[in-house]
Amino acid sequence: MAKIIVVTSGKGGVGKTTTSASFATGLALRGFKTVVIDFDVGLRNLDLIMGCERRVVYDFVNVINGEAALNQALIKDKRVETLYVLPASQTRDKDALEQSGVERVLDELRQSFDYIICDSPAGIERGAMMAMYFADEALVTTNPEVSSVRDSDRILGILASKSRRAVQAEEPVKEHLVLTRYAPERVERGDMLSVDDVMEILAIPLLGVIPESSAVLQSSNSGVPVILEETTDAGSAYADLVARFLGEERPHRFLTTEKKGFFKRLFGN
Amino acid sequence: MTSDRTLEAPFELKGSLFTLTVLRLHESDLAAIGAALDAKVAQAPGLFVHHPVVIDLDDLPVAAPPPDFAQLAAMLRQHGMVPVGVRHGSEAASSAAVAAGLALLPESRPAMRRSDVRDEESGVAAAEVLPATVQPTAVAHNRIIATQVRSGQQIYAADGDLTVLGAVSAGAEVLADGSIHVYGSLKGKALAGVKGNTAARIFCHGLEAELVSVAGRYRTIEKGDSEWEQAVQIYLAGENLIIEPLVLETSGHRKL
Ligand SMILES: Nc1ncnc2c1ncn2[C@@H]1O[C@H](COP(=O)(O)OP(=O)(O)O)[C@@H](O)[C@H]1O
Ligand SMILES: [Mg+2]
Numbered sequence: 301m302a303k304i305i306v307v308t309s310g311k312g313g314v315g316k317t318t319t320s321a322s323f324a325t326g327l328a329l330r331g332f333k334t335v336v337i338d339f340d341v342g343l344r345n346l347d348l349i350m351g352c353e354r355r356v357v358y359d360f361v362n363v364i365n366g367e368a369a370l371n372q373a374l375i376k377d378k379r380v381e382t383l384y385v386l387p388a389s390q391t392r393d394k395d396a397l398e399q400s401g402v403e404r405v406l407d408e409l410r411q412s413f414d415y416i417i418c419d420s421p422a423g424i425e426r427g428a429m430m431a432m433y434f435a436d437e438a439l440v441t442t443n444p445e446v447s448s449v450r451d452s453d454r455i456l457g458i459l460a461s462k463s464r465r466a467v468q469a470e471e472p473v474k475e476h477l478v479l480t481r482y483a484p485e486r487v488e489r490g491d492m493l494s495v496d497d498v499m500e501i502l503a504i505p506l507l508g509v510i511p512e513s514s515a516v517l518q519s520s521n522s523g524v525p526v527i528l529e530e531t532t533d534a535g536s537a538y539a540d541l542v543a544r545f546l547g548e549e550r551p552h553r554f555l556t557t558e559k560k561g562f563f564k565r566l567f568g569n
Numbered sequence: 570m571t572s573d574r575t576l577e578a579p580f581e582l583k584g585s586l587f588t589l590t591v592l593r594l595h596e597s598d599l600a601a602i603g604a605a606l607d608a609k610v611a612q613a614p615g616l617f618v619h620h621p622v623v624i625d626l627d628d629l630p631v632a633a634p635p636p637d638f639a640q641l642a643a644m645l646r647q648h649g650m651v652p653v654g655v656r657h658g659s660e661a662a663s664s665a666a667v668a669a670g671l672a673l674l675p676e677s678r679p680a681m682r683r684s685d686v687r688d689e690e691s692g693v694a695a696a697e698v699l700p701a702t703v704q705p706t707a708v709a710h711n712r713i714i715a716t717q718v719r720s721g722q723q724i725y726a727a728d729g730d731l732t733v734l735g736a737v738s739a740g741a742e743v744l745a746d747g748s749i750h751v752y753g754s755l756k757g758k759a760l761a762g763v764k765g766n767t768a769a770r771i772f773c774h775g776l777e778a779e780l781v782s783v784a785g786r787y788r789t790i791e792k793g794d795s796e797w798e799q800a801v802q803i804y805l806a807g808e809n810l811i812i813e814p815l816v817l818e819t820s821g822h823r824k825l
Contacts, residue, residue, distance in 0.1 A: 450720050453738045457719025503717055503736065503753075 302410040305417050306435040307478075308459075310451025312422030314443045315480035318516055319538075320419035321349045322527035323439065326542030328383035329527075332414040335374065338388035339431035340421035341396060347387040350377065351523020361389040364401035370408050379528065384413075397430045406434050424458060433464050437474040439507065443481045444493040449501050456502065476507035478541065483512040484557045495555060508541030510534055511554040589653065590617070592645075593625040597636035599644065606648050618649040623674055624666075627657035635662035638669035675765070717753065718743055725763075739779065745769065754798070760787075761803075771803040772815070786810045 307320040317340075324336035337360060338346035347353040352375045358368035363386075377383035386409075389396065409416050420431035432438070438459055442452040459473045460466055466473070479498055486492040499506055515532035519525065527538040533554055540550040594602065610617065622645055626635065635658060642652040654672030655663065663673055710729035718724055718733055720740030725731075731745040736753030743749055744760045747769050751759065754775030762769030762784040769783055775798050780789050783805045790796060790812075800815040 450738075450740055453720040454740065456717075457722040457738075457741075460716065460719065461722070501738065 302413050303415055303436045304406060304410075304434050305415060305437045305439060306420055306432050307417060307439045307441055308420040308428065308432055308455050309441040309448070310422065310424065310428075310455045311443070311448045314441050314448055315478075315510065315516075316422075316441050317346050317349055317419050318520065318526065319439060319441050319478055319480060319510070320346060320417050321525040322535075322538040323542060323545075324415070324417040325377075325380055325383060325525040326527050326538060327415050327417075327545075328377070328380045330542065330546065331382065333382045333384075333412065334415040334417065335384040335386055335409055335413050336417040336419060337386040337431075338419050339397065339427050340419065341388045341392055341427055342390065343421065344388040344390045346419050347375070347385060348523065349520045350375075350385050350525065352377070352385055352387075353523070356387045359387045359389040360405070361392045361396040363405050364396065364398060370405065395426060397427055399430065399433070402430050403434065424454070429458075429462070432459060432473075433462075435459070435463060435473050436465070437476065439476050439478045440502070440504065441478045441480055442498060442502070444479060444483075444487065444495075444498055446493065449493065449498055453502060456504065475504040476545070477502055477504050478508050478510065479506065480510040481512045482509050482554065484555060488557060495552075506552070507544055508537060509552055509554060510537045510541070590620050590622045590650075591625045592622050592650075593628050594636065595628050597629060597633050599636060599640055602636070602641065603644055606644065610648050620650050621653045622650040623653060624655045624671070625657050626655065626659075626662055635659070635665050638666050638671060642669060642671065711747070712745075718757065720757070736775075737778075739777075748772070755781075758782075762805075767805050769804075772801075774800050776801045776812070781810070781812070783810060788812070 328334040358373035362368040375385045418431040421427040513534035529535040645652045654674045655666035656674035712726035714733045717735030718737045718741040720738045723742040726745040730747040732750045737757040739756040741757035751773040755773035756777045758780040760782040767784040
């Protein structure tokens with residue numbers, strides 16, 4: 301049975317699209333047939349990060365409106381077998397995401413996919429609501445700062461009260477915390493909240509901590525999900541996250557600053 | 570009126586909550602009150618214009634005669650206020666107020682004064698036991714929320730108590746006609762006794778609230794206050810909102 305997973309946050313710019321791309325790629329690398337859908341109608345940047353922007357012919361809204369068949373709009377990834385992207389429309393507005401249309405497309409995807417990853421836009425308006433509504437599980441993406449955590453708390457409230465599972469009184473949406481852009485030295489200086497602070501406020505299980513990393517910007521500029529850059533810190537943090545999602549035990553890494561050696565401490569870098 | 574409205578009742582009666590300005594009299598001498606009103610209105614002209622005002626007699630010395638309500642009402646109107654009623658009057662004062670066309674408002678005093686609430690063995694005598702002003706409802710509609718109340722959510726327990734097993738996040742709001750119990754930390758707003766039940770209380774395990782209120786009397790709390798992050802109960806003693814730690818006593822009983 302296919303699982304629908306929303307990557308959501310409330311706040312913009314926290315790393316939802318980065319996480320969606322690497323999470324979907326990671327699941328596909330493990331052999332699961334996975335599709336990642338861009339719900340950010342009008343902005344459309346998942347296809348850039350996935351490196352398939354030049355292959356977009358039809359999009360999610362075309363499929364909802366019946367202007368294209370699903371398999372015409374799905375873009376097959378060139379690097380990872382079993383990975384597909386359903387891009388957003390750049391020209392329509394968010395009202396094009398009409399609930400029964402979204403449901404019809406998701407139902408069709410459920411027939412042949414193991415995982416359906418929904419990359420949510422920021423905010424709590426239509427696009428975000430539609431990305432969340434049908435979810436079975438949620439990756440709540442948060443940066444270690446007060447406003448981001450507050451928005452994530454808000455999103456958790458909406459998941460618990462307005463999602464399809466909540467409305468139909470089914471088992472609640474399974475929630476996972478993904479803490480991104482984590483910078484241990486800024487936490488130690490007290491400029492950022494710590495993992496413990498964030499967990500204390502949100503009180504949901506921690507799936508992964510992704511460090512603030514220059515590798516993210518570099519890989520997204522070249523259209524490669526950072527998880528494919530296996531040797532980078534952010535890439536291996538996403539690989540750990542996927543492993544934990546699939547039930548493997550992996551210790552959390554990148555939570556503390558690297559211990560500097562005696563000479564480095566003495567003379568600086 | 571168009572014909573299709575003739576079948577409808579000409580009006581509808583509904584209960585509603587309002588914030589009224591309370592004028593607490595310290596004496597009943599109209600000349601003194603008039604002079605003080607002149608001074609207040611001169612300070613802030615226009616401030617009281619069309620404001621509904623309740624005359625509270627609670628602070629009047631027991632021996633003092635009630636004011637002449639008709640004259641007092643006229644004086645308030647001259648200053649732009651709209652007198653609507655009287656509360657905390659003796660029987661005689663209340664009937665004089667009614668005769669002057671004023672309404673009688675329910676008392677705001679809690680059913681028990683703080684001294685009644687203290688440990689009986691401490692020897693503090695019960696000062697005064699007032700009749701309960703809030704009719705106990707036949708069925709208490711208590712609500713239990715088994716999860717955390719998240720930012721942006723508002724939970725209201727009408728006609729009863731509210732119990733929250735998780736935390737109340739910053740930006741969340743919990744309200745009850747009765748008392749509120751929070752087993753996690755209380756970081757949002759908590760308003761107990763929202764329909765005026767002055768005996769309602771708030772209990773929580775870690776007080777970090779943005780605002781707490783009982784029967785309309787509210788307080789904000791800040792990091793650094795002595796109650797911060799403490800397990801406390803919050804209740805009204807007269808007009809004062811008391812925040813008191815839930816202390817484990819030597820007998821092993823929590824103080825209530
Ligand atoms: N772990 C990270 N380290 C450094 N930069 C990051 C990280 N995650 C995301 N970013 C950057 O933050 C910006 C916003 O990321 P994005 O995934 O588009 O967020 P969202 O989809 O939530 O708006 C991008 O410029 C991205 O490169
Ligand atoms: Mg995005």
